[in-house]
Amino acid sequence: MTMPLPVFIVIPLVTAFLLPIFGKKGKAVATVLANVATISLLVLAVLSIGQSRVYEVGKWPIPLGINLVLDGLSSLLLLVISVVSAAAMLFSARYMEQYTAKAKYLTLFLLMVAGMNGVVLSGDIFNLFVFLEIASISSYALVGFGGEHEELEASFKYMVLGSIASIFVLFAVALVYGNTGSLNMAYISKAIQSSGLNVGLTFALTLFVVGFGLKAALVPFHAWLPDAHPSAPAPISAMLSGVLIKTLGIYALARMIFNVFGISVSIGWLLVTLGIVSMVAGAFLAIGQWDLKRLMAYSSISQIGYVVLGIGLGGLIIARGGNLAWASLAILGGLFHLVNHAVYKALLFLTSGSVQMSTGTRQLKQMGGLAEKLPVTRATCTIASASIVGIPPFSGFWSKLILVVAAVQAHFYWIAAIIVFVSLCTLIMYLKVQRYVFLGELPENLQQIKENRGTMLVAMVFLACLCVLMGLLVLMPVLKSNILEPAVEVLKEGLLYADRVISMVEKV
């Protein structure tokens, strides 16, 4: 079945602006409608797997008009966004009852989803910037949604750094337009191939790396993340850590570097270095935390490092003219880790929300012994922790294994050693969570708490099942060749992207 690509943007956008009409009385209707929207997006994303199309907005031919491009990488990201947003939306149906103004929350949530889908589908850099701002501005508002001291402070910090990142991206867009005379990614890529990189374009590339690096919270630019992610309501933390930093940061960066500017040895090394620094620094900072959600936020930085490392390593091998099989293995590892991290980190944040809703605290030292009181939360949290640490049957193991194998095959033994070492740090982190939250003595004041019911449990169990089953994505050839490999191909083909997009347009 083929449907026009804008549905991915139109459905959440239209629903977002319908919801405030229902007001206070229609809260239940609004919640159901929002859930219908996210679930239908999930269905559409599953249906779009394996397709590859170009859509010209308003029938204007490119490069005059705006185009949307669906290819392997986009459909992988669309799938991830829709899975996480469907689960987070189900979870918020009950969790957000604690807050006032639920309809406004749902509107912002759907706007964020629309922005992210737009970023992933856009084939035009200015359009990408517009969708990036839609997603970012709604996420600033969502971080400050609680309206208390900490939330506002975190939101302000996030907004200042996020705005600076957006301005850098806009500046880079302007520089690229000035130097190539086009805003369409395929045509920019053509222009760069024929004229080569000049000073202006190199500066634009630097600005893109800094801007998207700030959005992705890679280590020198990570200052906002540990404040912003814990302060948001739990489903939003899951969305931010699970998909927002990946679509606005990693996806946009990878698309620009691989498909538009072209990978070079120095950029490859830059990505590898950023990845390793993020992995190590994030892991060390996480171990010292006593706030449950803050610990998870730092561990997100560390896990994002794995993704960047995998993609950068693949790019490095390609740029050096090495064995393409190892390059695609490294990229496969990076992208598979991206998918895995989206699912298990979203699940971890949802369980932290469930714990916080039951106990009213996020401090590890004030909890303990919750294993009996919150059995489902405990079980799902353990599955997610096992995945993130990399215990064999669970998903995280496979992606880390692929990364290690790729690093060893390409003779980067020290990178493989660092990957294993950071995994050990992750193990310490999540043992600490298990020990202080679920085991030990139950404090006096928590004797009366009860497990949360309803949609919250459904969302957590859904993600936990995915964590267990995700290993199949690489083990079953059907799934692997339909979901992951097209995405790897897109990054591996590099600058051939331009020819492919232009030829697809001509076919239509």
Add this chain to the structure above:
Amino acid sequence: MLYALCFLLFMIGLYCAAVKKNMVKIVIGIMVMEYAVNLFLIMLGYRLGGMAPIIDKSHLESEAVFAQFLNSAVDPLPQALVLTSIVISLGSLALMISICIRMYEKYGTFDITEIRRLRG
């Protein structure tokens, strides 16, 4: 020369956003950066002695007139981009200012060195 001045304006904004202690001044710094980029975009499309890029019948009368039109018409695309980016920056400015006001209600100060509940 003009581009250098525009870049200087951008750096002033970045400096202001990075160094100042007052929240409102940080917001002003960010907006100065935003305007510097908008100015840069506008300058990309500017032509000395240019004319509005609107084609009418008189331009199509002969090849020479059309070529002259092409040589003097300004590039309309950056202006469309600037309009979009001004609208976006208006949205983020409104949100930033409203958060500043809410924080002033909570903390009673605009000084970010005194607003430090989040650490580590």
